Amino acid sequence: MDLKELQTFRAVAELGSVTKASGRLHIAQPALSRQIKLLEAELRNSLFFRDGRGMRLTPAGQMLFERTAELQRDVDRLRDDLRSFTGAPTGHVHLGLVPTVSAQVSGTLARRVLSELPGVSLVLSESYTGHLVDWLHRGQLDLAVLYGPGDSLLMPTESFGNExxxxxxxxxxxxxxxxxxxxxxxxxxxxxxxxxxxxxxxxxxxxxxxxxxxxxxxxxxxxxxxxxxxxxxxxxxxxxxxxxxxxxxxxxxxxxxxxxxxxxxREVVMAWPGGGTPSIAATAVSAILREEVAKIFTQA
The missing domain is CATH 3.40.190.290 (D-Maltodextrin-Binding Protein; domain 2)
Structure with missing residues (x-):
């Protein structure tokens, strides 16, 4: 099982279709189908149900999908960091915001990231603290601004202050x-x-x-x-x-x-998933985020 096979497997699982995965990965459909069959033979398990509705994960496929999510994120982050190492930050950054903060900073933040970090693809998600904490623990977010207290979140945090x-x-x-x-x-x-x-x-x-x-x-x-x-x-x-x-x-x-x-x-904090260092791109976004959230307190 190699990274290329895992990438193919995850694309099919996410899109539910060999055809769509072929378009995303720029791999011919026969070659992509062959990679999936080779992976199933190696693992001695069927990974997909194949029917008229497309490709659906079997229980074994679901296990593989869940357990390789963090590995895929680490590979993507490493690739982005290496590309950013000697130049401008590059890569995807998924940021979560509580609604009251999102309403005040998301537009300005997005505009600044587009202008100042053109190599960074920013994804914004808005939800309440409980959901954001769960997504951080799952590694689905790179950063989040949420409510503290920070020492209760069991992950790295930086306090912006109390409001x-x-x-x-x-x-x-x-x-x-x-x-x-x-x-x-x-x-x-x-x-x-x-x-x-x-x-x-x-x-x-x-x-x-x-x-x-x-x-x-x-x-x-x-x-x-x-x-x-x-x-x-x-x-x-x-x-x-x-x-x-x-x-x-x-x-x-x-x-x-x-x-x-x-x-x-309430305390407003910025948080990162525990157990790893934020990517170069996420660190660059956090610097802009820090400045924009600080304005909330100076204007209040």
């Missing part, structure tokens, strides 16, 4: 013209929050336990944009980082109130 969380309501809504609201009073208001598995919700839940006050959650939504819309419609008060709603508050579409006794904060 204040504020209560967000409709313009003219229940907290209109209120600059500050005590946490116990806020918890009794109709709240629109992410579900229990997400970072901001855990911060609020932990604070509610400390002050021994129940939460009046009337709507749950695992979407930053949906929470903003619910707040704007006056259906519930949500809690978000102060920077994430700066433009909406400035435009008068939403109002914010600081939360006191106690105030609430």
């Amino acid at each position: 204040e969380l504020v209560a967000i309501t409709a313009s003219g809504g229940r907290l209109a013209n209120v600059e500050e609201v005590e946490l116990t009073a806020l918890l009794g208001e109709p709240l629109a929050l992410p579900s229990a598995s997400h970072g901001v919700r855990r911060i609020i839940s932990d604070a509610a336990e400390r002050v021994n006050a129940p939460m009046n959650v009337v709507i749950e939504a695992d979407s930053f944009r949906i929470l903003l819309e619910i707040a704007a419609q006056g259906l519930g008060i949500t809690v978000l980082p102060i920077s994430a709603v700066r433009s909406e508050v400035k435009a008068g579409a939403l109002e914010q109130a600081r939360i006191i006794h106690p105030s609430l904060h």
Whole structure:
């Protein structure tokens, strides 16, 4: 079993078709089919079900696909680093962002990477912290910006700092013209929050336990944009980082109130998968990312 055979196998598995894999790898279909048959003979297992729907992995094929994923990533990273070694950074970088950070930096970040790192292909994925952590542990992301605390993530991290969380309501809504609201009073208001598995919700839940006050959650939504819309419609008060709603508050579409006794904060961190060194391309992207995320704190 060599790297060429594995590359062929993985292309067919990902695309579900010998024809499509042939186009990706620029290998004639008969030659590609022959490589797959030789690999199956060597491993003494059928790797694919072949039917009218294409090529589907057998249980043995699924095992091979899963266990060679990290090997393929290491080979790709090594190839990219060697190509970058004496020149400009080259290769693919898959970056994950939590929605509130993504809304503020993804456009500028993409523009800068295209301009400053033309040899780098950037892939952006947006999700909540729990999903990003899982993808990092699986090696599916090269970098991520997510919520801390960093020492709880069991991987290398760099802290960008702590950001204040504020209560967000409709313009003219229940907290209109209120600059500050005590946490116990806020918890009794109709709240629109992410579900229990997400970072901001855990911060609020932990604070509610400390002050021994129940939460009046009337709507749950695992979407930053949906929470903003619910707040704007006056259906519930949500809690978000102060920077994430700066433009909406400035435009008068939403109002914010600081939360006191106690105030609430979240840590924003950059994380990498453990057990390896980031690629040259990922390191170059992280430098731009560091600058763009820093602006969130300086403008807040």
